[in-house]
Amino acid sequence: MASEPSSKARALGQLFLQRPSEDGSNARNIAWQIDHRLELVSFWNITSGSRVLEIGCGQGDCTIVLADAVGEGGHVDAVDPGAPDYGAPYTLYQSQSYITSGPLGHRISFYNAHPTEYLSSLPASAQKYDYVVLSHCIWYFSSPAHLSTLITAIAPWTQSLCLAEWSLRASDTRAQPHVLTALLLASAAAKRKVEGDGNIRTVLSPTQICSMAQSSSAFKLSAQGTRAVNIGLLDAYWEVSDTLRQREGVLKALGEEGVSEKELAAMAAMYDAIKAAVGILGEGVRGVRSMDVWVAKFQRVG
Template identity: 35%
Template structure:
């Protein structure tokens, strides 16, 4: 919604707790601007009730809370432990709750399935939001499960989704695309999830299919080019090429109970990331985020 009045991103930036180990205020500000574009595209309305699945430290939560205003509510759920992440979920959520948008936010420790099926949760929301959390899911079937449970338990008439689109309109983001492919391939072969952010990538087509299986119809979608200062792509590339992560990648490949052909494929995927960085003007420091796919889904029965 173009007429949605939002706070200046600099004001919302104060609502988020910065990473004290490696502060990056330019990235934080750019990420807020990106999420403000998402809520406008999605059509989030003033006074709405929102369930955000996989809220993390609250990066999108504060933007959603600003969009719905003091008359709206945002419930952010995340399965992570209190000490997970940097800053920790505990510290980040405490900071968000004390901010100018904190009164309309509630944080709950829960995975999606547990919350959607809980007999103690009686709420029905205007929107369910999945913002940059799909690639964190451990298995591809979990996204379908989320759509199915949201449909079965009548939690909301609309699901709003944003995730990396596995493509880019910016050459400097090619390393991010290749890094996602390399990490996804490795993670799919490891016996246990690693420290890496990406667990299981999904393309726009796969996300549409997951929604359709769960009883939802896509009403609109669009690819968005992220802000230049966003650093998520850079981080994913660093976690493959830079020490100590480069050694961890090699060790994980070597530990796999697979043939040499598969190991060679994984190392070739890593090398492709390296070669693509060499072709970016400015090198590693100028890596951009790949394009983001944003979509809005409605209940199939309601749209027919």
């Protein structure tokens, strides 16, 4: 596994809005994220001249890589329902505006819309997409039903559905706290009466996602893989450290919403399991690594 981001990732990372840092750490962290997206796009084999719909584009790290892949003859429509003022240290609007003002901006159109509403707004005569991409956005959905509904809406508009999400597999034992944290956050979200805005709201395994993608018989799995991610992805560190820090507040909120004593005890035990898994690592939470990623491609049937 590479010890530094690729030169291409560093170059594309310069097109992403980032805080300057004296030691260059912010640029390096973003380059690692871009490198990860480059691997995903390579797996999907997105070709030059393609028309791509990206769902759940967020601040646009994968969008940049897709725009690079489609070349001058292609285009990326990037859709996200998040509020324009959501995000830190920069908002979705700020990040997306920075990208569109850059050298790849003319290949990208950002839309602030719910994906199913965006798809339903397209006229029947609209050109279909060569690929529809969902990269690390499925766990943001408020319920599993949203994915099933979305795939049904996507089916008439593309021949290729490209998915990537965390796998719930830790080939490196240092990633085990990340797996446990994801399951804990999904469990907490399921018990809440009011939907939160966390990064993990509905955890689905690759097996579950495959089943949903193929349940309507519109798509058939053509390729999939599970692989370790690069050492520079800090997603696990962010999720694990935030989760442990917010333990008491979350348990208190759940209790006030009527979650039973038995369920709260189980939740507290899950927090303790994460803390114990982190404690095994010599560096503590700084030693946590991100879990493996699952990537897949589905083809339209018929």
